[in-house]
Amino acid sequence: MDLFLKLTLAGLSIGSIYACVALAVVMIYTATDHFNFAQGEMAMFSTFVAWALFQYTGSIWIAFVLAVGGSFVAGVLIERIIVKPVESAPVFNQIIVFIGLLMIFNNLAGWFWEHTTKTLPSLFPSELPFETTLISAHNLGVILFTLLILAIVFAFFRFTKVGLAMKAAAANPDSARLVGVSVGWMLALGWGLAAAIGAVGGVLVAPIVFLEPNMMSGVLLYGFAGALLGGVNSPGGAVAGGLIVGVLENWARQYVPGGGELGLTFALMLIVSVLMFKPAGLFGRVVVKRV
C-alpha cells in the first residue's frame, strides 16, 4: 500500500509538470487550431536561461522569476515576428514553422550551453517540515506549486477582462474584432503565457531529468498525451489529462512486467487509443462543423 501511494504521489508530481506543458499546448491550440511542436524546446531553452541566470545571480528563485518573465516576452515576440506572417498560410507551412522553431531552439541551446548535462537545483527546500517517506520535498513542492500557478492562470481567464477577451478572440475572432478586441495581440499574449507556463514546467522538471537540450522531448510527448487524453480544446481537461498520464505512467513502470523501459511507448499507446476511441478526449467537446 505504501508503494502504491508513493507511486501515485510521484506520478502526480511528474504529472503536474506534464499538465503545465499540456496547458501550454492547449492554449495555443484553442486559439490557432495547431499544435505548437516547439513548446517543449521553448521550455527547455527557458530552463537553460534560468540555469545561466542562476550561475550569475546565485539565487534559483530570482533566476526562475526572470526566466519565466523573459519567456513571456519571448513568446509574445515569437508570435509577432515569426508566427504572425504565416497566420493565414496553409496548415503545412505553419507546421514547418513550428518544427523549424523546435530545431532552432534545440540547436541554439546546444551551441550556447553545449550538450553536457547540467544540474539545476530545486526551487524547494530539501527537507520537509514533517517526517514522511511517501514523497520527496521536491515532488511535493512541484505538486503544490503547479496547483498554485494553474489556479492563477484559471483565475486570470475566469475573472479578468483581458482573460475574457483572449477567450473571445480565440473562439470567434471576427466577432471579437467587432467589439474592439485586438485579436492579433490576444494571440501574442497567448503565446507569451504559454511560453511562461512551459518555462515553469521546465524549471520544475530539470532537477528530475537533468538539464540538456533534449530534456523536454519526452516531457512534451507526455504533455501531448495529457492534452489529447483530457481534450485538446479544454484547458481544465489538459491539466487533468497531464496528471492522469503521470500517474498511469508511474504505475505502468512498476506493475507492468518489463514496464520500466516502456514509459514513452506507454504514452504513445495512450495517444493512439484516445484518438481511436474518444477523439475529443475525456473532457473535450466534440466540434461539429457544418459543411
Add this chain to the structure above:
Amino acid sequence: MPLLEVKGLKAYYRQTQALFGIDFELSEGSITTILGANGAGKTTTLRAISRMVRTEGEIRFQGKDLTGLASEKIAALGIAHVPEGRGTFVRQSVEENLELGAYTRKDKAEIAADVERVYEYFPRLKERRRQQAGTLSGGEQQMLAIGRALMLRPKLMLLDEPSFGLAPLIVQEIYAIMARIREVEGASMLLVEQNANIALNLADHAYLLETGNVVMSGESSIIRDDENVRRVYLGY
C-alpha cells in the same frame, strides 16, 4: 453633416467584386435600411464599414475617413456591428457576452448599469444571464447580439438581418424592441434586411441594392407604397 457618408464604395473578396460604387448617407438619429435579394451586397456594405473586406471609395463617419482603420478600431469610434449569424460567443455566459460588448469602455460602474438596462429591454436575457450563450434559441441569440451592441452605447448600430431564420412572432418582438430602443436612446441604425416589409416600417430611409449597385432610394414610406417598386424589387 451626415453621421455616415459613403461615396463610390467598391468592395472585393479576393478577385470578385461585390460592390460597384455605391453612395448613401445616414443622418444622426435616423434609421436607414438597405434592402435587396441574396447576394446583392447588403452584408458586404456593413462589412466594408467595419473594415472586414477590401474596399475602394470613401466611408466617412462623423467626417472621419474609416478606410485606413483596422476592424478592431471601429468599435472604439462608437460603431456597433451586429453581424450576420449574430456573432455569439457561444462558450461564454450571456452576461460575459454583454461585458464583451463594452470592451472598449473604461467606466465600470456605468457598464454594470448598462447591463441592467439591456435586461430591461430583453428580460429573457436576464433569466438566462449565467447560461452559456450557445444554449440560447436563435431569437434569444439575436436579442443578445443587439444587447451586446447596446453595451457600447453606440452612436451608430449596424444590424445585419435581425430577422434571419426566426419565426415571424419573434421577428415582430425584436423589431418592436428595436423601435423602443430608437425612441429611448435616439440611436442611429443602418439596417440590412431581406424582409423588406418589416424593415420599411421601422426605417426612415431605404436604399435598394441589386448586384452591388444602388438601384433606388428614398423615404421608406414612399418606397413601401409604390406598388411597382414592391413588385419589381421587393417581390411582394
